[in-house]
Amino acid sequence: MEHIISVQVENKAGVLARVAGLFSARGYNIESLSVAPTLDPTTSMITIVTQGDDPVVEQIIKQLNKVIEVLKVVDLTETNFLDRETALIKIHTRPEHRDEAIRIADIFRAKIVDSSPTTYTVEVTGDVDKVEALINLLKPLGIKEIVRTGRVAIAREAAKVQTRREIQAAKA
Amino acid sequence: MKKTGAEIFLESLKQEGVKVVFGIPGGVVLKIFDVLHQQKDLDVILTRHEQGAAHMAEGYAKATGKAGVVLVTSGPGMTNIVTGLADAYMDSVPLVAFTGQVSTNLIGNDAFQEADNIGISRPCTKHNVLVKDVNDLARTIKEAFYIATTGRPGPVLVDIPKDVSTNKADFKYPEKVQVRGYNPTYEGNKYQIKQAAEEIKTAKRPVIYVGGGAVFSDAAEEIREVAELAQVPVTMTLMGLGSFPGAHPLCMGMLGMHGGYWSNMAMHHADLLIAVGARFDDRVTGKLSDFCPDARVIHIDIDPTSIKKNIHAHIPIVGDVKTVLRQLNVYLRAMDGKQSDLKEQRRPWREQIEEWKRAHPLRYEQGAKVVKPQFVIERVFEMTNHEGIVVTDVGQHQMWAAQYFRGAKPRTFITSGGLGTMGFGFPAALGAQKAYPDKLVLCITSEGSFQMNPQELATAAIYKLPVKIVLINNKFHGMVRQWQDLFYESRYASSYLGEIPDFVKLAEAYGILGLRALKPAEVEPVIREGLKHRGPVLMDFHVDPFENCYPMIPAGGAQHEMMLEDPPELRKVDRSGLAKKKAEEGEGVLPA
Numbered sequence: 001m002e003h004i005i006s007v008q009v010e011n012k013a014g015v016l017a018r019v020a021g022l023f024s025a026r027g028y029n030i031e032s033l034s035v036a037p038t039l040d041p042t043t044s045m046i047t048i049v050t051q052g053d054d055p056v057v058e059q060i061i062k063q064l065n066k067v068i069e070v071l072k073v074v075d076l077t078e079t080n081f082l083d084r085e086t087a088l089i090k091i092h093t094r095p096e097h098r099d100e101a102i103r104i105a106d107i108f109r110a111k112i113v114d115s116s117p118t119t120y121t122v123e124v125t126g127d128v129d130k131v132e133a134l135i136n137l138l139k140p141l142g143i144k145e146i147v148r149t150g151r152v153a154i155a156r157e158a159a160k161v162q163t164r165r166e167i168q169a170a171k172a
Numbered sequence: 173m174k175k176t177g178a179e180i181f182l183e184s185l186k187q188e189g190v191k192v193v194f195g196i197p198g199g200v201v202l203k204i205f206d207v208l209h210q211q212k213d214l215d216v217i218l219t220r221h222e223q224g225a226a227h228m229a230e231g232y233a234k235a236t237g238k239a240g241v242v243l244v245t246s247g248p249g250m251t252n253i254v255t256g257l258a259d260a261y262m263d264s265v266p267l268v269a270f271t272g273q274v275s276t277n278l279i280g281n282d283a284f285q286e287a288d289n290i291g292i293s294r295p296c297t298k299h300n301v302l303v304k305d306v307n308d309l310a311r312t313i314k315e316a317f318y319i320a321t322t323g324r325p326g327p328v329l330v331d332i333p334k335d336v337s338t339n340k341a342d343f344k345y346p347e348k349v350q351v352r353g354y355n356p357t358y359e360g361n362k363y364q365i366k367q368a369a370e371e372i373k374t375a376k377r378p379v380i381y382v383g384g385g386a387v388f389s390d391a392a393e394e395i396r397e398v399a400e401l402a403q404v405p406v407t408m409t410l411m412g413l414g415s416f417p418g419a420h421p422l423c424m425g426m427l428g429m430h431g432g433y434w435s436n437m438a439m440h441h442a443d444l445l446i447a448v449g450a451r452f453d454d455r456v457t458g459k460l461s462d463f464c465p466d467a468r469v470i471h472i473d474i475d476p477t478s479i480k481k482n483i484h485a486h487i488p489i490v491g492d493v494k495t496v497l498r499q500l501n502v503y504l505r506a507m508d509g510k511q512s513d514l515k516e517q518r519r520p521w522r523e524q525i526e527e528w529k530r531a532h533p534l535r536y537e538q539g540a541k542v543v544k545p546q547f548v549i550e551r552v553f554e555m556t557n558h559e560g561i562v563v564t565d566v567g568q569h570q571m572w573a574a575q576y577f578r579g580a581k582p583r584t585f586i587t588s589g590g591l592g593t594m595g596f597g598f599p600a601a602l603g604a605q606k607a608y609p610d611k612l613v614l615c616i617t618s619e620g621s622f623q624m625n626p627q628e629l630a631t632a633a634i635y636k637l638p639v640k641i642v643l644i645n646n647k648f649h650g651m652v653r654q655w656q657d658l659f660y661e662s663r664y665a666s667s668y669l670g671e672i673p674d675f676v677k678l679a680e681a682y683g684i685l686g687l688r689a690l691k692p693a694e695v696e697p698v699i700r701e702g703l704k705h706r707g708p709v710l711m712d713f714h715v716d717p718f719e720n721c722y723p724m725i726p727a728g729g730a731q732h733e734m735m736l737e738d739p740p741e742l743r744k745v746d747r748s749g750l751a752k753k754k755a756e757e758g759e760g761v762l763p764a
Contacts, residue, residue: 009353010352010353013302014290014291014294014302017291017294018294021294021295025295055480058480059477059480059481062476062477063477065476066475066476066477067353068298068299068319068351068353068354069353070353071352071353
């Protein structure tokens with residue numbers, strides 16, 4: 001099953017290598033990974049999308065917690081969460097396709113952010129299904145290049161996300 | 173007054189109570205060695221290879237419970253300690269390794285003797301840090317010792333560039349240490365512990381399974397109390413040996429691949445397993461799907477990742493073993509005087525275990541001609557009343573030492589368990605001897621393992637570390653040969669070591685007493701003479717090259733399916749003929 005894990009880490013050199021190294025050394029798989037600083041410049045948030053059955057994901061979370069520079073690990077999949085991904089898609093546009101490209105982009109509330117006589121670059125943000133759907137529709141026009149950010153995610157509730165331990169403590 | 177990085181290093185180590193540093197100098201750590209040279213508070217042990225330094229520090233740490241300290245130079249100095257770091261990481265040994273690094277302005281330029289020390293050591297350390305500013309040095313050292321010695325202990329590497337050791341800063345050693353993302357849990361969850369106590373009371377066939385965590389946590393006394401209060405038999409892993417007295421009526425000795433038949437059978441038939449600071453290693457469990465099929469599992473460990481990693485735990489308890497067992501004992505003591513009932517209730521279980529023990533005890537036949545390795549090891553232990561610090565290498569001799577060890581004190585059986593590092597034993601024995609100059613330290617090793625770090629004979633001689641080396645010489649990588657006999661139709665691929673070198677002469681070359689026993693009758697006199705000698709001694713025992721170590725759970729086998737002796741087809745093979753042929757083909761023979 002797919003899990004989205006938020007990992008708050010100290011913003012120090014080598015931390016990403018440690019987290020990524022943990023996944024490769026133990027044979028866990030990473031589908032996507034994104035990192036950026038949080039409001040507190042001394043910490044960063046890593047969002048990892050991974051696959052695994054429950055015992056594997058439990059191990060992943062424990063192993064992440066064991067890393068000294070990791071401050072907090074949350075399996076968002078256990079909560080009600082929101083996830084988004086941004087993609088930049090550069091498409092070939094022959095003159096007869098340029099209108100069609102704009103129409104498709106409109107349907108998905110995507111933006112054309114760059115244009116040349118033979119290409120458009122489309123920017124889209126949304127959940128994975130939306131991004132995939134847009135890509136599928138643009139394919140027949142001819143996709144020249146594509147970059148995706150990988151997913152970022154946040155818990156839906158007003159309160160900040162809780163760790164597994166905090167949830168257990170609340171229940172007890 | 174400002175101090176140089178090297179002086180800060182020295183002062184910080186003094187503040188941490190460090191007494192000895194093991195290492196070898198080199199270009200980028202010369203400043204630090206220069207400062208160490210001009211003081212008398214810390215001993216510097218110059219080893220002959222950095223790997224030796226790392227294992228010595230491990231031996232020191234395992235014998236004392238304090239952090240062992242290594243100091244080596246950049247590049248090859250650092251890469252040479254990687255085995256020691258990996259070994260310490262697997263066996264949770266508190267180690268602080270200081271490595272030199274090229275100056276900060278050269279990092280990343282492929283400078284002379286530059287290596288990515290942080291990148292290389294990342295997967296085999298608990299934590300590692302590159303110090304880029306001399307102002308951070310004292311705090312980083314404080315944190316390194318804190319992280320290495322608390323929680324589940326482990327190696328920490330601190331990488332010090334040359335300019336950091338020469339630059340100056342104000343020195344103030346931090347009194348407190350706070351690492352944001354590091355907060356080990358010591359107290360166990362009360363509810364879980366109460367549940368555990370209930371299950372222990374009602375179980376019919378309980379077993380306590382003790383691992384290395386009990387040794388690090390100094391929980392021997394607490395384990396004895398649980399065992400006696402609840403009348404539960406105790407088995408130990410290789411790393412746990414010494415945490416329960418070998419002669420105690422509830423003691424079952426070691427379990428696992430070469431553990432006792434009775435202890436493995438007890439595990440297999442148990443209805444409750446109390447795992448104490450152990451991690452269900454594959455050498456313990458055998459085939460996972462058949463492991464302890466009827467048992468509920470209580471798992472106490474300070475490291476949450478150890479719990480439910482290989483085996484499901486019905487009652488997981490994260491916490492320090494000693495603290496949790498104390499909490500548990502409060503509940504067990506409150507069993508309102510039912511101990512005698514319990515003793516009665518558990519009698520059939522204990523009788524069953526005794527029966528297994530009687531059916532298949534450890535055994536070997538010592539004839540008049542060839543020395544049996546078990547005989548040497550058993551005699552050494554008997555002649556020293558099981559009272560020395562025993563340090564072993566890796567292989568058959570290690571398993572025999574573990575089987576025959578009856579010591580009653582934690583930290584007196586020191587070995588490389590998780591990583592299985594041949595070459596660990598001798599330097600680790602020197603480290604233990606350095607920690608306890610007046611205690612008897614036995615290094616049980618073999619010709620294969622010993623030759624992976626023999627250069628430290630020089631260290632033993634120069635620093636007068638009177639380690640007694642018991643070298644079980646079977647002219648083979650014995651455990652490899654055993655597997656080849658059992659699973660590869662006795663084809664001895666690259667396992668025959670032959671008669672090279674002459675170990676007595678090797679010892680003598682270093683100014684160390686060398687003794688040799690070729691016949692059974694010579695064994696005891698050699699041991700007696702070796703133990704009597706005041707300095708280091710190498711005792712070379714030529715033993716039966718074809719003796720195999722039993723019982724044995726074959727790799728991938730279940731714990732109740734033990735081999736107890738050589739299979740009949742193996743007994744028919746003329747194995748000495750095969751070895752002779754090897755010798756005739758010129759492998760491992762002394763040149764004429």
